[in-house]
Amino acid sequence: MIRALFVTHSLDFEAGGAERVLYDLLVRLDRSRFEPFIFTGSDLAGVPEAFSALDIPIETGPRLPMEASLGLTGLWKTGKALLSLMAGLHRTLRRYPVEVVHVNTVFALHFALLPCRLAGVPVVFHEHNLVHQREGSVWQRRYAKRMKHVEHVAANSGAVREEAIRAGADPARISTVYNGIDPMPPASKAEKRPGFSIVQAANFLDWKGQHLVVEALGRLRENVPEATVTFFGSVKDKAYHDRVRARIAELGLEEAVEFAGFRNDLLAQLPGFDCLVVASDAEPFGLVLLEGMRAGLVIVASDAGGVPEIVRDETNGLLFDTSDDVGLAEALTRVATEPDIRARFVEAGHRTVSQVFSLDVQIRRFEEVLEAASKRLPVRLAPEHFDGKPL
Structure with a gap:
């Protein structure tokens, strides 16, 4: 012992x-x-x-x-x-x-x-x-x-x-x-959200990239007007959080963005969304990527840090160049408008969790x-x- x-x-x-x-x-x-x-x-x-x-x-x-x-x-x-x-x-x-x-x-x-x-x-x-x-x-x-x-x-x-x-x-x-991660998802009663629903689960810090998601949402809604974003996470940098909120107001996106804060039941909430975004400058690993895959979400993530070790571009998700909100918007547009890749990525995501990251x-x-x-x-x-x- x-x-x-x-x-x-x-x-x-x-x-x-x-x-x-x-x-x-x-x-x-x-x-x-x-x-x-x-x-x-x-x-x-x-x-x-x-x-x-x-x-x-x-x-x-x-x-x-x-x-x-x-x-x-x-x-x-x-x-x-x-x-x-x-x-x-x-x-x-x-x-x-x-x-x-x-x-x-x-x-x-x-x-x-x-x-x-x-x-x-x-x-x-x-x-x-x-x-x-x-x-x-x-x-x-x-x-x-x-x-x-x-x-x-x-x-x-x-x-x-x-x-x-x-x-x-x-x-x-x-x-x-x-x-x-346990391949078996936790019990969830989350209902599918209307429209094309995006979630980001990260504490509010500049390097986590919530500002990129807001910019990308503005571009995305030009082609997918029913797109929405929900932010989960604690406010660790109030000044940054306030800047993100101000930009949302400038773009007229108040009705399309929800701030849900920190939730102990986050894992049970994830199945209600269509797509999970990780927009960090350089995520060391990104456990939430696996949690999103397990919940059946399509993954769109920045191509830095440990993320490419989890997300294989065009195989189990889409990668975009770090800090490129235009590239993020283009990837989200593909996910929202091409149902065939959504089904393919979700299936591959389940295999990633069970075969590689058990x-x-x-x-x-x-x-x-x-x-x-x-x-x-x-x-x-x-x-x-x-x-x-x-x-």
Whole structure:
């Protein structure tokens, strides 16, 4: 039995996809091989019921102030929280002697490395982000230094792996382990929305590209006047959110756009739409792409980051050039007006989920990483790749 501690700065599903990936991992973890524990930067009252119901011991520290300013007060608050989290994790490692520590986010890495080094416990870092660090910059050097103290890195896409290597991670100690999804969709009573309905599920941040979707919708409605867009997601950047709303008003699209906010039941809502859009500058992976495929939606996505590892252009969806709202509008017009490609892409999307991104397959791969790291052995995984065969 391998005792494994899972460290994350947050367990809040609203924070992003990393928390949902961690939840799926803990739900499917083979309890005959692993005994899990959790350490998180939030008080017990803030732990979602879904995590509390897992019957896993949860230790907490102070919340890491993600919204803190860069002024002296913000730096002081962040520094104080990091020191408290380090001390709390140190106590947890003494209370629960473990063979391996899984660090789920780069924010958690800030406070996890030193206590783990002092305890002599190997660390597996789950890299969910594209590491865009200029070579030779202080941030790139700091990232490379941290990676020297990590036993192994699990990157959630090939694109993330390559960026991490460029930033200083050892190629021999980083593997690609895709996020997975249960091929069986959750129960849904969502009724099909009228017209041609588009959904984007992403927190409001400039790099997520909601502004591109608005521009594309304006062009699309010239040929498909019944087209609508629904935005799901929390407002993480209010100024950006306000700019998007102002542009919607300028284009006269108020009646065609809905802001649905963050929804815990998003997965049950998806089957009511026709098309899912991912318009990010560079999405590291894009779990929502798989969720859309599983729900029977046609996928239209930007061609950057890890997205092309999931979406094969003209096979199980359409790709457009990143930041090109004209290209996005053209792709959406095709989906709206060519029913034959819609049926073909939906069928191929179901096969993509079941054949390539099965949750159970990816969990087993992650267990191999954890077991090898716990023994400080090299990780030997078969490569993750889309082999290009027809879906």
